Amino acid sequence: xxxxxxxxxxxxxxxxxxxxxxxxxxxxxxxxxxxxxxxxxxxxxxxxxxxxxxxxxxxxxxxxxxxxxxxxxxxxxxxxxxxxxxxxxxxxxxxxxxxxxxxxxxxxxxxxxxxxxxxxxxxxxxxxxxxxxxxxxxxxxxxxxxxxxxxxxxxxxxxxxxxxxxxxxxxxxxxxxxxxxxxxxxxxxxxxxxxxxxxxxxxxxxxxxxxxxxxxxxxxxxxxxxxxxxxxxxxxxxxxxxxxxxxxxxxxxxxxxxxxxxxxxxxxxxxxxxxxxxxxxxxxxxxxxxxxxxxxxxxxxxxxxxxxxxxxxxxxxxxxxxxxxxxxxxxxxxxxxxxxxxxxxxxxxxxxxxxxxxxxxxxxxxxxxxxxxxxxxxxxxxxxxxxxxxxxxxxxxxxxxxxxxxxxxxxxxxxxxxxxxxxxx
Amino acid sequence: xxxxxxxxxxxxxxxxxxxxxxxxxxxxxxxxxxxxxxxxxxxxxxxxxxxxxxxxxxxxxxxxxxxxxxxxxxxxxxxxxxxxxxxxxxxxxxxxxxxxxxxxxxxxxxxxxxxxxxxxxxxxxxxxxxxxxxxxxxxxxxxxxxxxxxxxxxxxxxxxxxxxxxxxxxxxxxxxxxxxxxxxxxxxxxxxxxxxxxxxxxxxxxxxxxxxxxxxxxxxxxxxxxxxxxxxxxxxxxxxxxxxxxxxxxxxxxxxx
Numbered sequence: 001x002x003x004x005x006x007x008x009x010x011x012x013x014x015x016x017x018x019x020x021x022x023x024x025x026x027x028x029x030x031x032x033x034x035x036x037x038x039x040x041x042x043x044x045x046x047x048x049x050x051x052x053x054x055x056x057x058x059x060x061x062x063x064x065x066x067x068x069x070x071x072x073x074x075x076x077x078x079x080x081x082x083x084x085x086x087x088x089x090x091x092x093x094x095x096x097x098x099x100x101x102x103x104x105x106x107x108x109x110x111x112x113x114x115x116x117x118x119x120x121x122x123x124x125x126x127x128x129x130x131x132x133x134x135x136x137x138x139x140x141x142x143x144x145x146x147x148x149x150x151x152x153x154x155x156x157x158x159x160x161x162x163x164x165x166x167x168x169x170x171x172x173x174x175x176x177x178x179x180x181x182x183x184x185x186x187x188x189x190x191x192x193x194x195x196x197x198x199x200x201x202x203x204x205x206x207x208x209x210x211x212x213x214x215x216x217x218x219x220x221x222x223x224x225x226x227x228x229x230x231x232x233x234x235x236x237x238x239x240x241x242x243x244x245x246x247x248x249x250x251x252x253x254x255x256x257x258x259x260x261x262x263x264x265x266x267x268x269x270x271x272x273x274x275x276x277x278x279x280x281x282x283x284x285x286x287x288x289x290x291x292x293x294x295x296x297x298x299x300x301x302x303x304x305x306x307x308x309x310x311x312x313x314x315x316x317x318x319x320x321x322x323x324x325x326x327x328x329x330x331x332x333x334x335x336x337x338x339x340x341x342x343x344x345x346x347x348x349x350x351x352x353x354x355x356x357x358x359x360x361x362x363x364x365x366x367x368x369x370x371x372x373x374x375x376x377x378x379x380x381x382x383x384x385x386x387x388x389x390x391x392x393x394x395x396x397x398x399x400x401x402x403x404x405x406x407x408x409x410x411x412x413x414x415x416x417x418x419x420x421x422x423x424x425x
Numbered sequence: 426x427x428x429x430x431x432x433x434x435x436x437x438x439x440x441x442x443x444x445x446x447x448x449x450x451x452x453x454x455x456x457x458x459x460x461x462x463x464x465x466x467x468x469x470x471x472x473x474x475x476x477x478x479x480x481x482x483x484x485x486x487x488x489x490x491x492x493x494x495x496x497x498x499x500x501x502x503x504x505x506x507x508x509x510x511x512x513x514x515x516x517x518x519x520x521x522x523x524x525x526x527x528x529x530x531x532x533x534x535x536x537x538x539x540x541x542x543x544x545x546x547x548x549x550x551x552x553x554x555x556x557x558x559x560x561x562x563x564x565x566x567x568x569x570x571x572x573x574x575x576x577x578x579x580x581x582x583x584x585x586x587x588x589x590x591x592x593x594x595x596x597x598x599x600x601x602x603x604x605x606x607x608x609x610x611x612x613x614x615x616x617x618x619x620x621x622x623x624x625x626x627x628x629x630x631x632x633x634x635x636x637x638x639x640x641x642x643x644x645x646x647x648x649x650x651x652x653x654x655x656x657x658x659x660x661x662x663x664x665x666x667x668x669x670x671x672x673x674x675x676x677x678x679x680x681x682x
Contacts, residue, residue, distance in 0.1 A: 029560075216540055217540055220540040220541070220544055222544065288537065289537065292518075292537060295518060296526055300514065303514055303515045303523075303526065304515065306497070307527030307528070309527055367516065
């Protein structure tokens with residue numbers, strides 16, 4: 001800790017007491033935050049490690065390259081949707097229609113591609129545009145007309161499910177054209193050299209930002225994160241990234257012969273999309289005025305209004321972001337299935353994404369949540385679904401899957417409530 | 426010259442006369458207590474000064490210049506800050522985030538300039554002699570009632586407000602915390618701010634005020650220097666609108682006449 005920051009620190013200690021080493025101060029601060037109920041990502045990380053270890057033990061091959069790929073492409077649409085939902089949840093609102101919005105947007109995209117012969121990017125842009133408009137209308141209804149978001153989005157949840165059914169029609173599904181970049185997103189792979197290069201850029205960028213931040217704080221005479229901690233974090237990120245990139249470099253295609261030499265190696269392109277979206281939204285929430293205002297409105301709407309924040313604009317914007325991300329999620333899901341089903345985005349799509357955000361540590365009561373929650377929670381959900389489907393075979397397997405996912409969600413929400421109670425008392 | 430002066434201010438809501446012919450003034454460096462029973466018009470008066478209500482008659486002068494106050498922004502522009510009873514703080518933001526809410530500093534690339542904001546927040550609290558807030562990076566949710574009130578008041582100092590109106594700042598506080606906040610109120614005035622303290626608590630008022638204004642049924646019973654009155658007289662003024670030679674003439678009490 002630094003002398004300049006000291007005046008506000010409790011002055012009970014005599015002046016001559018040695019200034020604690022930065023590392024000790026950092027750890028002490030972290031423990032104080034934990035005790036204060038600011039658990040951050042700790043529960044989600046512990047949960048992820050525990051259930052991954054469990055499935056790795058009971059099921060040989062759970063951590064194999066083949067299964068890891070399956071897990072990642074399964075998690076991608078859930079994580080993308082959860083990222084959008086974090087914004088809505090931060091305001092204490094809910095978007096029950098995110099799943100069917102994604103389904104509708106992907107259906108519009110598929111219909112444009114296949115029935116109207118449009119190029120893929122027109123389809124994607126149209127799907128995204130529809131998503132943004134849907135978000136704007138719902139946000140407007142919430143902010144200006146004052147209808148509870150639960151009701152608005154329940155209505156659109158039903159209506160969009162119907163629209164998708166009408167669009168896709170009786171065939172039950174529309175198959176995306178083979179070889180389209182849309183399918184490639186979830187089903188083709190980043191060249192191995194590029195994968196390592198991107199990882200290098202990501203790790204170096206992460207390290208640079210952390211070090212520049214710390215230097216800036218030290219120059220301003222503020223307590224900064226100790227270099228040891230930064231190095232440790234960077235090393236952990238680099239190790240996890242390397243392990244993932246290395247394992248994704250293993251060829252997963254076992255049928256390689258003279259006629260069929262297609263190797264399946266490298267990480268899915270969806271991973272690159274996920275990282276990009278994460279960086280953009282994390283930056284938005286944590287480093288911009290807009291992000292600060294989203295938290296403020298979620299924490300105390302009246303305080304934000306008195307401070308000059310235009311609350312209705314913030315409220316509309318989070319619905320726009322959420323529905324836009326739902327559209328992206330719908331497109332990713334279409335890529336995963338290589339088709340758009342007439343029930344796209346219905347069923348438990350939304351619930352898994354909300355579950356992911358909450359398991360990650362985002363509060364349903366508003367004001368608390370981060371972008372990393374969507375990623376960690378989405379991974380937890382994907383690990384459970386993937387692990388359970390391997391563990392329990394047979395006709396009832398999906399039944400068990402749902403029961404376990406429900407139990408984990410309840411656990412996470414209960415945890416959230418207990419933490420809140422602990423803090424308010 | 427008075428920092429804030431109200432001349433003959435009247436305000437009605439339909440047939441209900443909330444304020445009638447109110448004269449009031451607050452000077453830089455003074456703590457001016459605004460007291461009165463429930464329904465005497467304290468809140469209405471505060472809202473008129475804060476630009477939330479528009480006055481029907483009379484005028485509001487800031488530094489001797491008549492001003493039109495149509496909305497809260499007008500008041501803020503003139504350096505009038507109201508610290509509300511229900512504390513307009515966001516629990517989930519830290520002290521720095523709350524003090525700069527709505528007026529965040531941005532640096533390059535339009536990103537939040539956290540370092541400058543943190544320095545300024547720390548300096549402001551230190552300059553007020555606040556030593557109870559452990560770190561300006563802790564969330565407001567983890568602060569006690571007194572600390573929260575401190576942050577809310579410090580915010581007005583940070584924005585160098587000329588006139589700070591504190592609406593019942595000690596209503597929900599314990600003895601020690603009340604003492605801290607009153608200390609802060611005193612220091613705020615000593616910095617040259619015109620402080621208006623709206624309070625129910627006679628002890629607070631007698632302890633910290635330089636001037637006492639008593640509202641009675643929408644009219645200003647009297648505004649006197651604290652040293653010229655006793656607590657008993659103030660209580661009498663609050664309850665009956667007059668005390669001996671002070672207060673409203675016996676024949677025309679109340680706004681309804």
